[in-house]
Amino acid sequence: MNLLGIDVAPVGMGSWPLGGRFFAGDQPLGFPDIDEDSAVHIVHAALDAGIRVFDTASVYGAGHAERLLGTALKGHGEALVVSKLGMGFDEASRQVLGDQIDAADVEPAIDASLRRLRREYIDIMLLHLNGLPVGTATPIFEAMERARQAGKIRAYGWSTDFPNSAAALASLPGFMAIEHAMNLFVDVPSIQSVVKDHNLVSLIRSPLAMGVLTGKYDESKTVSSDDVRSVNHERRDYFHDGKAAPHHLANLRAVQDLLRTGGRSLAQGALGWLMAKSDRNLPIPGASTVQQVVENAGAIAHGPLPDEVMQQIETLIRREPEGAPRPR
Numbered sequence: 582m583n584l585l586g587i588d589v590a591p592v593g594m595g596s597w598p599l600g601g602r603f604f605a606g607d608q609p610l611g612f613p614d615i616d617e618d619s620a621v622h623i624v625h626a627a628l629d630a631g632i633r634v635f636d637t638a639s640v641y642g643a644g645h646a647e648r649l650l651g652t653a654l655k656g657h658g659e660a661l662v663v664s665k666l667g668m669g670f671d672e673a674s675r676q677v678l679g680d681q682i683d684a685a686d687v688e689p690a691i692d693a694s695l696r697r698l699r700r701e702y703i704d705i706m707l708l709h710l711n712g713l714p715v716g717t718a719t720p721i722f723e724a725m726e727r728a729r730q731a732g733k734i735r736a737y738g739w740s741t742d743f744p745n746s747a748a749a750l751a752s753l754p755g756f757m758a759i760e761h762a763m764n765l766f767v768d769v770p771s772i773q774s775v776v777k778d779h780n781l782v783s784l785i786r787s788p789l790a791m792g793v794l795t796g797k798y799d800e801s802k803t804v805s806s807d808d809v810r811s812v813n814h815e816r817r818d819y820f821h822d823g824k825a826a827p828h829h830l831a832n833l834r835a836v837q838d839l840l841r842t843g844g845r846s847l848a849q850g851a852l853g854w855l856m857a858k859s860d861r862n863l864p865i866p867g868a869s870t871v872q873q874v875v876e877n878a879g880a881i882a883h884g885p886l887p888d889e890v891m892q893q894i895e896t897l898i899r900r901e902p903e904g905a906p907r908p909r
Contacts, residue, residue: 582863584634584661584782585704585735585757590881591856593634593663594627594874595786595867599649600642602807603675609807610677611642615869617649624653626871628660630878636760636784636865638665638709639694643675647697655699662698663758663784663865665709665740666690667721680710682717687724691733706734707760707784711741711908715749722750729755738781743906744772751779760784762909763862765794765836765854765894766819766829769903776861785855787909788864790829791819794851795873796837798825816908828899835897842890849880854894857885 582591601614615623624635635654637646647664654660666687669678681690694703706728708721718739725737738758739747747759761772763785776783789795791810803823804810811823818826833847840850848866855864868874886894 582782582860584863587633587661589633589661589863590631590878591860591863592632592852592877592881593636593784593863593865594624594632594877595865596635596637596646596650597641598867598869599623600637600646603640603643603645603670603677605677608812609809612808612869613805617652620649621653623868623871623874624650627868627874627878628657630875631881632874632878633659634661634663634863634865636663636786638668639690639697640665640668640670640677640709643670643677644672644693644697645675647694651697651699661704662700663705663707663760664694664698664703665707665760666694667709667713682710682713682721684720684724687721688728688733691728695733702732703734704736705758706737707740707758708737709740712743713746715746718746718750722753722756726753726755738784740786742769742772742909744775745906747772748775748779751775751781756781758782758784760786760865762787763855763858764788764790765851765898766790766832766900767909768858768900769909771903771906773859777859781861783859783862785862785864787817787819788855789848789851789866791817793819793825793829794833794847796833796847799830800824800827832898832900835899836894839890839894839897840886842886843883845883846876846879848876849883850886852877852880853883853886854891856880857888857891
């Protein structure tokens with residue numbers, strides 16, 4: 582895959598888990614903390630395995646994920662960094678303070694991310710506010726375009742599950758990516774069509790359904806109370822009451838042998854499904870251990886699932902229709 586003129590592997594790494602804990606009031610929005618040395622080892626393992634695209638956000642860990650990436654990627658100019666803006670937070674308390682929708686907040690937010698990441702520029706900056714109206718979002722993107730012209734970012738895009746919203750801004754000179762949810766359980770042909778029609782890149786979040794598609798969770802395993810997956814959320818239905826959702830587990834069991842085609846692990850098969858759906862898809866699974874990131878990177882060598890396997894999967898899986906656009 583070519584990204585900003587650079588050939589990169591079609592799997593990246595997400596850093597939401599690296600950011601550790603952060604909150605909206607008492608509600609956890611992140612994951613259990615990872616010490617700095619472990620986080621650096623995870624990122625270096627990703628680089629060693631051929632991963633070059635690292636996705637983060639200013640709000641992950643209330644700035645902590647960007648700081649860890651900045652430490653880990655120091656001296657690694659081959660790495661491309663994707664970050665996001667649009668949410669205010671307090672680093673000391675790790676509390677999210679609310680949305681930042683004023684275009685005047687864009688340049689200070691980019692400057693703060695640059696300091697935390699220790700970089701001269703950010704490769705792709707995304708708007709992190711999924712359902713923001715186009716009229717409100719437009720001045721924000723105009724400010725990002727000014728930042729691009731000033732050399733602070735190389736390109737920009739939107740983390741959104743609303744295809745019409747993304748399409749409305751796609752003609753801007755530096756708009757090149759949509760980050761959206763998609764995985765074996767959640768197919769979204771409408772937004773994938775926007776990506777194709779406008780010659781964009783899909784940065785795929787939740788490519789492993791927050792871990793369910795790894796096969797490491799069943800009805801008996803419960804995540805910790807400081808894990809975002811412990812909170813029931815209608816837009817993220819992969820876990821209920823801290824346990825993998827039964828209907829997703831049933832779908833996984835129905836197709837697990839097909840995902841393991843060619844010696845793949847379940848996670849590698851799930852990433853291969855995304856690769857087979859479009860050569861514009863760049864899944865960005867998160868990782869909290871070296872083993873996870875090495876396994877995810879193994880999907881690169883396996884490549885897309887074969888066409889006949891893709892067809893068989895569709896005969897077995899019981900997937901919800903795409904339905905109306907909504908945050909996922």
